[in-house]
Amino acid sequence: MAVSAALALAPQLRIAPRDPAAETEALLGVASWAAQFTPGVALEFPDCVLLEVSGSLKLFGGLEPLLELLRRGLREMGWSTALAVAPTPRAAFWLALAGKGKFIGSTAELEPALAALSAEIFCRNDDTLAALDAIGVRTLGELRALPRDGVARRFGQGLLDELDRGLGRLPDPRNFFVPPARFRAAIELPAEVTQAEALLFAARRLIVQLAGFLAARSSGVQRFVLRLGHRNKAATEIAIGLVAPSRDAEHFTLLARERLSGLALAEPVRELGLQADDMVPLPGNNLGLLLEQGKPPGDWGHLIERLRARLGAEAVRGIAGRAEHRPERAGAIADLGVKQMQLDFGERPFWLLDRPKSLVEIDAVPHHDGRLELLVGPERIESGWWDDDEVARDYFVARTQNEALVWIYRERRGEGGWYLHGVFA
């Protein structure tokens, strides 16, 4: 009907132009995501994805669990879908188009189930549809009741072949869809967004799609990029890097949330895109034969990434030792996971102060919370003449009035003085 007629009937109707390119892209996105459940994915344009699932039922624990996974994933990605299961692809397509969520197990049940199917579902040609309507055939069952050669003469062999394919009497081979090598997906936001946190909702959809895509290829990514499209400015890109390749949707969502939560948007965002380029093969996890008590051991890499996402990369480090006499260089903050060192120093404190603290000297005795009693020493360290960081100190282990042990030194260069450098915690 014309737009004006529609608006006359329902004045609150919202009208938007169709975008076939976007629809195709969306269909391909769903197909790439669905490829994680089966390698046999076929497309039926403009809006249907066919999955050949007989080989996947065992892995996913049956038809119902598989359908539940499909429903949940599609809902998370924001699609409303009609699912149907049938022994032939064409029958499944018709049932889904009809909106009947029917699950037909065998070909024997197929004919009775399809009998009530309305003619406009399986007949795409308007002339044929009008002709069928003229002779009073409105459902598939009624068409099947007519003599075959008569139908072939009046409506063409094509219609009969179509029915036969749907009922499983003729083969219906399909070309299976191959997901693309890189992941590109975008969502146009319904309204311009000014707060970064509100983007998380759309980002979650894209992340679920990415996770399915990666599962289909048995790969992971170590880096993905969120693109925020603005109206006037060039797009803002947020790259999220991972310590180890992963395809865990929950983990990606957590990282995206941490990155988006602190972000200040210069301009409102109207489109959110996600791209991931370098896929790395990542096999799935094997379940252990025996289920262990308590929680399973967590992923160390994920923990580090979560901590870094919120606190900053510099806040999460490791420590390393070096073969150096100068104490502040012998142990320092470094990258995670250095190899164990085999070095032999004298008595060293567990804590090293970031900067040596100057101590008051009263009656030629250093004081720190009271009088210090020198116990062990002196250990003379003179080093570093070669790189302008010369050190000449006499180190002692001292005991405070509180019976704590501290590591102090007496500076031998310049004006001298006592300093506190470490605590034997």
Next chain:
Amino acid sequence: MAGMPLTFSALLERPDIWRGGSLSRAGMPAIPSGFPRLDAELPGGGWPAGALTEILPAHEGIGELRLLGPALAALSNRGLWLAWIAPPHLPYAPALAAAGINIGKIVIVRTATAKETLWATEQALVSNACGAVLTWPRLVKYADLRRLQIAAEGSRAPAFLFRSPEAAGESSPAPLRIALGTAAGGLAVRVLKRRGAPLARLILLPAMPPAVRAKNHHVDRRPAAATAARDFPARLVHA
């Protein structure tokens, strides 16, 4: 199993029931501390895994980290990670290596606010990816500690919280609370709270570095060595 009558003694064997005078032992995973005298007084025979342990040293430097040394060494050498969250100073690699701890398995998390410290601790506990979590929280309330205790449950890692001695008077959901002091040249451990009967006496541990112990006239009975220790500082200071 359903038809068997439950005997009283079998009921007493359950890990979540303990009798007033005894120390609950069975079914509690624990990491041995490396000090037999301390392990004898801890439920489960060591630091409780999957639970908070509060350590309240009287002053910094009396041996609060050396107390954990053997347990941390054992965990890190098993390949487990040790998370140090908001430590007050830099953990010194040569000292840790000398204590037998694998420094490649240490991660230091430096936070800017007390809230971040609590968040990081909670994340480390919930993830169940660490062998042990050490944290120096400031301004913790009972509700925060309760959250951390819940986060720790079910994981295999002991969680050590270092707090100031004033916190001894506050109530806490941590199942094990230890106050550290010094006595007679060694470390005096006072168990403030544990699962089971309360402990009245102090546990004395020799926790000082060996070199100091030899020269310390509190512990060493040889007067000759004591004199040497007292003499030489005087000589040096006037040098």
